[in-house]
Amino acid sequence: MAEAAGGGFSAMKVVGIGVPLVYSLTFFAAPLVFLVVLGFWLVEDFQVVPAFSLENYLDIAQHMFAKSNYALAIVQSLWVSLSTAFFAVLACYPMVLAIVYVAPRSRHRLLLMLAVAPFWSSYVLRLFSWQILLANKGIINSGLAWAGFENLQFHLLYTQIATRIGLIHYLAPILIVVLYVTVANIDRDLIQAARDLGATRWQAFRRVILPMSRTGLLVSASFAAIVSFGDVLSGALLGGGVGSSVLGSVPLFSNMIMSEYASSTNLPRTSALAMILVLVMVLMLAGGAALAERGKVDVG
């Protein structure tokens, strides 16, 4: 037994580690490394040619504040993804509190299954469904008019509000599961103790449940922000590409990358834009982590 379980080289070990490792290096690590390299290559006569040139980056830098206006698109992306993350968590957290503390425990599994159900239908098709719901003469508006609310009409489609609705609907099942795991694991005796000691329901929430949900809230908020920042579908189909927001009709950066590639098929330049997206995302995460760290110091 010791021999079989121990170290040394066995055929099994070589295959078991080797095959996934080689696959992962070839089709995952290599493309990512190549993405960095490709950003410095050029396109000549519709052919990608190896080079070491900063032209892509210099050109993007020139258009940062002019013409394509990448900077504005990046700000739009940050604004939409951060606010989406905020509202997604704000909407899902009470939902999870209601499941955990209001619904009887025997129903939890059913309620979770129901919450996850939308995740198993196609995302693109759900967005189409939101399109016909939110359209100016769509189901919601025509339904409102039919019910006698002719004056209550929403013009949401092709705005970044619609983008956020699509994203929140996409994120909600995942966030609900993550937050459920957090909240369901909070020891009920602690809440009972707080209540016995005279805390009101609100105080028990504020002083016990909320601090203990902290990690779950942070994890789900950063997850929501990353997914929203990298998503192209909701911005394209519900935001209409150049959805309006308080910043004006500006596309999301992710949509800009996609539509630039679709129109130019200039892969080196697209790679350079993708690298910038990675950079902004890393900065966003680092900023978030720093804020979370500071919040921790404040509380403790």
Add this chain to the structure above:
Amino acid sequence: MASAIRPLDPLAADGRWWRTAGRLYMAVGYFFLVLPIVTMIVFSFQKGQFASIPGQGWTLQWYGKLFADGTLLEALRNSLIVSPLAATGACVLGFLAAYSIHRFRFWGRGAFSVLLVLPVLIPPLILGVAFLGLLSRIGLQGQLLSVILTHMVIVTAPAMAVIQLRLGQMPSSLEEAAWDLGATEFQTLYKVVLPFALPGIAGGWLLAFTFSFDEFIVAWFVSGFEQTLPVAVYAYIVGSVDPSLNAVGSIVFALSMLSLIGVELLLFPILLSQYRSADS
């Protein structure tokens, strides 16, 4: 929901108002969650190109149009080639990796598992550009094979996670007994470990299949003219308003409900069960 007052529930002891608010909020939340799905199913049977209320009568014409047209059906066929193969490949890689991590101690074991999980943490948009960059250098872009190879990278992590959970439930005495009785490494794997891991592999397969079946942006970059279903649907939506999409959506939803039932039967028992005793 008869609300028997249970003194053990600290937040529910006397908070009728809170309970009502909680129920109301849940009702609104679930309404929001199912709204687009119900819309899709209802309006796939509704006359009138532009969906509105009140309805314009029932019809099967959109299903008829869908089957007569064929572009979306062909994309569905492509997806039904790509996703099962990608899921199967992901399960092979996921099982090998999960088993190695479970069985062996080796240098770089931590880095090895991080490497395999990493693809789900990187935005698919980035992966799509990166995959296309490399594949187009080696002439592998624009085929169903390119989608299969790249989807395998993305869906290995979820498949592996489920298989790892299952392997974690395997008592080590099971393998030891097989070795003691003279089974070779391979025989042990084939006759003992694999049968035990099978529910995990099946659950992982379904999860991988679902992720691959719904994946858009990577397929958009690498598939070229061999569109998978989400890519074709996207092109369709951008081009026109066509309730046939509701028909596709309803069919796809029916398919995924089947896989959801499969997941419910295979995945949840694994996720919820505790460490099994040796006799299982």
